[in-house]
């Protein structure tokens with residue numbers, strides 16, 4: 001009796017599964033999922049090679065300094081870099097005097113409290129300060145940027161897939177909407193105030209192309225500052241801000257692998273040694 005009951009319950013569930021599968025399959029055929037504009041026109045980041053690619057890659061200090069210059073002269077008007085302090089710039093090769101001067105001359109000042117009156121004031125940043133935010137708060141940031149808040153860039157290259165290539169592709173990827181897109185998705189026209197960019201997840205972002213002209217930044221080291229070069233340099237700089245210890249991490253990883261290889265060799269040799277006479281007998 002119990003057996004038949006269990007059999008019926010099993011049969012019921014198997015039938016149920018089969019029917020739901022059939023219903024799903026019919027729906028898939030009669031109403032196939034609609035193609036979305038993002039699905040068809042979003043692009044994976046472009047291929048770009050950096051000195052820090054691969055397990056033995058290293059940062060190119062001159063490139064990081066150029067990228068910092070692009071950040072300073074262009075991006076910092078809108079984006080914060082809140083997890084990086086001026087003194088951290090030692091990591092890309094500036095000395096203490098240079099860092100002091102960079103902090104002092106920074107266009108955005110550090111908020112402070114007047115020690116006598118308690119009123120809010122601002123002062124020149126010092127090396128121990130984090131990079132000051134360009135907007136007082138998110139409301140001000142959104143008001144100045146077509147209702148979008150420019151995100152903090154400190155960890156941006158970690159927050160996106162293939163972050164370094166992504167930042168480079170985004171900066172070089174602004175273009176007009178392909179005619180083919182508008183033909184296929186007439187409703188997907190880029191809204192007023194947004195900018196089409198196939199590397200951005202939803203294809204339209206509130207940032208206007210920040211790097212538009214060759215020579216926008218004049219590099220101290222004589223490198224030609226094409227839009228492509230500036231984009232690559234600032235992408236490298238933002239990789240460093242997100243992972244300043246990348247080289248140490250890789251060195252430690254390599255040392256660990258070598259150690260483990262040696263340890264494996266030793267373990268194998270002692271295994272052979274311990275079992276040597278037992279094996280002979282067999």
Ligand code: HEC
Pocket residue numbers: 070071074075076077078079145148149150151153156160167170171200201204205206207208210211234
């Ligand atoms: C005039 C202000 C402005 C400037 C200058 C600017 N940005 Fe932006 N940026 C924005 C805004 C606003 C957004 C948010 C866009 C959105 O969410 O639609 C943004 C978003 C971004 C994003 C995030 C995209 C994502 O996947 O979410 C990156 C990366 C970025 N900017 C990099 C840069 C770099 C690098 C520079 C300097 C070369 C720069 N921006 C200069 C306003 C600016």
